Amino acid sequence: MTGTPTSSQAGSAAAQNGAQWLLRSAAASGLRVCFANPGTTELPFVAALDAVPEVRPILSVFEGVCSGAADGYFRISGTPAMTLTHLGPGFANAIANLHNARRARSRILNVIGEHMSWHVQADPPLNSDIESLARPVSAGVWRGNSMAGLQDATQASLREVLTPGGGIASLVLPMDMQQGDAPFEPLRVLAEPRDAGYDAAALDTLAFAIREGKRVLMFLGASAMTETALTQAARFTTLSNVELIGETFPARSEHGGGLPAIRRFSYLAEQGHPYLLQFDRVALVDALQPVAFFGAEGYPSRLGDPARMIAVSEPNQGGAQALEQLADSLGLAPARLPTPEPVIDANLGESLTAETAAQIIAAHLPEHAIVSVEGGTLGFPFNALASRAARHSTIVMTGGAIGQGLPAAFGASVAAPERKVVALQSDGSALYTAQALWSMAREGSNVVVVIAANRRYQILQNEMKRTGHHLQRSDVQSLLDLSNPAVDWVSLSRSLGVPAAQATTTSELRRLYLAALAQQAPFLIEAVLP
Incomplete structure (x- = not known):
């Protein structure tokens, strides 16, 4: 891998600041998207985006959506995205989905805004040990406390996310380095080919x-x-x-x-x-x-x-x-892939269960769809039918940290806007990052979300039974229950800008699902399950 200067695409090198230089270096190295939730210390970086149109900024109203979207984006495109978060507390909100991304071996460049480098020693209210937060979910953490340090940190970070087999890079970027003069040419970091070996x-x-x-x-x-x-x-x-x-x-x-x-x-x-x-x-x-x-x-x-x-x-x-x-x-003949027996959407009755919902979804899945699965309620029965559905890609929760499904679906839609994304989501886990719906609405994402609304943490109820625990007290039982009050997913989704409707029967789900597939815009279906 090499890091070489490239010509600036917007004015001379002498006329740029550190944030512009970093963005131009990222763009020259092939990064095109930044999922952002900025704060005050990142405002020079936000202003720099004005000067670097090659990087597309996308706002999310929660940092966990930024990190989950960057993960989904990489899984589908194979290209790293950037995230922009505000100091240690903002980055901390992104950690759960960075945990999933690390387990998925996704490559992401996190840019973490920091106080003025000279201000940190005063321990201002938002001061924190960012490196300690970033290290467990990063392959490498770098800090640019000087212009020379910024150049080294940027090259090392880009090298990490562009190297096959690399990982997540976190770059701590003080505010004064963002707005200081950067009189040097942007870098273009190129990945070196790697032999993919086997034993x-x-x-x-x-x-x-x-x-x-x-x-x-x-x-x-x-x-x-x-x-x-x-x-x-x-x-x-x-x-x-x-x-x-x-x-x-x-x-x-x-x-x-x-x-x-x-x-x-x-x-x-x-x-x-x-x-x-x-x-x-x-x-x-x-x-x-x-x-x-x-x-x-x-x-x-x-x-x-x-x-x-x-x-x-x-x-x-x-x-x-x-x-x-x-x-x-072994002398095995080349595979002749058979035409699979299709999933039939017929004779299902009107009772809407996880199984009948999965059958409808699989039977009408578009060719080359992307299916983002979080939660076993719909995920397990759908997976049993997946080989008989149309050709599609599936992304799932790799690290076990809840709240991946909706952001990953959003990121996948940014990576491949021409492909329909179907998010199979359980109601409990969807609440962790429901803010992703707002980003889907804002970007006009080609996503259909199906919420399995059974009003409970079903996986925990199943685990309690499996491990031999039988709860007696109603207040303890309520820890695994989401029915009091039940979340109105239709109203919640609409309030975040995504049209939505509720299905309580198979015919209602079929009608809503087919209508949603026919449009290139986000839509949410609340499938009420027993």
Whole structure:
């Protein structure tokens, strides 16, 4: 990777300030979008956006929407976006979705405004240890406390987010560096190509095991669930002793249109661990050894038997090439993807349940849609039908931090405005970042939101039962209940600028869903479920 000067696109280098220089460097390096929630210390940066039209500023009214949108944007486009947040407290509001983004291996450039560099020592009211906040969710944290430091920090940050296999970069930018003279040419940081390698010896071991009739599980990470990789994985479906499974929460996965149906690995230790032990070999393809989502007595944290696992390739490495090479070595014929049996929207009755809602959504899913899933209420039944739906991409909550679904859907719509985005969202988790609806309205996002409104934290109720807890007191039971008062999602959505309607039957959901698909504008459906 190199960082080289480039000519300024708006006046001479001597006529620019630090914020303009940083933005021009980002633009010259390929960054085009900044999801922003600025405050006073970022006003020079906001003014600088006026001079750099190559970077599109997008306002969100909550920082967690900025970070979640940048995550969704990267997952669909493969290009980093910028976020702009206000000091430590503003950045802290973005951390939950940066946690998800880090787990998704998304690359984001966070610009965090800071007090005047000379003012920090006075410990003003908004002063905080920004680095300590940023470090757990960043691959690197840099600070530009001088113009020379700003140049170094910007180059290092851009290098991080543009390097394949890189991560989140957080750049602390004092106000005086934003507005100070920057008499140097903007940088253009170019990513160096990286060889996507895999372990050839591991493939030889797997090929031998398969020929010997051993039971082999191909455990696929997100980057092995692309269309190219799955087309190669389909070649193994002719073998009775080989199974395919995907990691529990892939950052992005492709489905439908004849691609092989890939079940997701259970996040429950008591299900996932015994399942892995059925196999003689577990091939980790662009994946790491699975870890239980939560600890469970009697089960290891790292699931399966390490002695049976073979690391074929690391995440975001050479999974597709490895699958192709292994299939070739076994003499497997090229895959001929079948025409899947379509999902039928018929004879469902009028009772609106999670299952009937998922069937309607899958049956009419547009070709090349993007499905953003947060919550199992609609997510689990939809995923069971995904392989029979039209070809589509799915993004899910990778890190377990609630509030990703709506911002990620918004960011995905910015990345691919020509593709319909369908957000399958549970009501409890939607409340964490409902502000994303405002951004969708403002930007005219091509998003249909379906809220599974069952008026409760269903996943927690299920976990209470699974772990043998039976609540008796009504005030304790109410901790898992959202019905008193019930959120009026139609009114809330409309107040944030997104048209909305409620569905209580399958015919109402079908009518509203088809109408929403037909327009290139945001729409929310509150699906009231039992």
